[in-house]
Amino acid sequence: MNKYIRYFLLTTKFFLLGFNLNSLRLLTNFRRMLKYVFENTFVFNAMSNNRSLRQKNIWEFKKLKKDTLDITLGNMAKGNSWFHGVTSYAVDIISLCAACRIYKPKRIFEIGTYIGYSTYHFALNIEEDGKIFTLDLPKESKDNTKLNIHFTTKLFIDRKNKFEQYDFDKLQNKENVVQLFGDSATFDFRQFYNSIDLFFIDGAHSYEYVKNDTEVALKCCKKGGLILWHDYGRIGFNGVAKFLVEFSIDKEIYVVPGGTLAYMEVE
Numbered sequence: 001m002n003k004y005i006r007y008f009l010l011t012t013k014f015f016l017l018g019f020n021l022n023s024l025r026l027l028t029n030f031r032r033m034l035k036y037v038f039e040n041t042f043v044f045n046a047m048s049n050n051r052s053l054r055q056k057n058i059w060e061f062k063k064l065k066k067d068t069l070d071i072t073l074g075n076m077a078k079g080n081s082w083f084h085g086v087t088s089y090a091v092d093i094i095s096l097c098a099a100c101r102i103y104k105p106k107r108i109f110e111i112g113t114y115i116g117y118s119t120y121h122f123a124l125n126i127e128e129d130g131k132i133f134t135l136d137l138p139k140e141s142k143d144n145t146k147l148n149i150h151f152t153t154k155l156f157i158d159r160k161n162k163f164e165q166y167d168f169d170k171l172q173n174k175e176n177v178v179q180l181f182g183d184s185a186t187f188d189f190r191q192f193y194n195s196i197d198l199f200f201i202d203g204a205h206s207y208e209y210v211k212n213d214t215e216v217a218l219k220c221c222k223k224g225g226l227i228l229w230h231d232y233g234r235i236g237f238n239g240v241a242k243f244l245v246e247f248s249i250d251k252e253i254y255v256v257p258g259g260t261l262a263y264m265e266v267e
Helices: 003-028 030-047 087-103 117-125 151-160 207-220 238-250
Strands: 107-111 131-136 177-181 196-201 221-229 262-265
Touching (some): 003 030, 030 087, 087 221, 107 117, 117 196
Parallel strands (some): 107 196, 131 177
């Protein structure tokens, strides 16, 4: 049989089995089926380069001349590790760690602590005298915010409130982490203006909050600093993509290949 015909038949077989028939087994579990559809849509957009933002790894953007890049990874998350069946999360956390190693930030600001998994990895990959400021909503405040919170984020807040400890609480250099509480739309950021080397936006995920948090980040970041946004292109967090597509019209913003981490260097 002609090898091209064979390849075509195999591709057709795997497409039919993988995309349709096998997925029917998930119909008994609506949440898993929904996640399957969401993640397949994300993977399709990533593989077809249908993402609006240009794709490039951070080390490629910085034109890193080293053959290797040493990063430190941990896995202390309480039931929500970024290392699981959906590989985009692993790509994101590796890219965050790489950003720390490449940019060597002395001061990091994070909006959206959640359970402190990204905060924990920042602490593992910054200099010994580095400082991380992480801002999160106080408990029971998700229905009393200045701007609209995406409904998906409210589900994460409810889950977070069940945890008794942050991932970074077990760090040896825990003093490097400063936990802050407040609404990023009303929080007073003036003490951080023009002093932050790396700013990570992973908060409410609605269009209004991503816009607000980006404006804050631009005021806080030094020239040459890095702003990163999480969950670009992930279904259920559409406010991130909507804002960044608009914002990227006159900005050089990239998204890491296979992941949801978007980033921009401040000019």
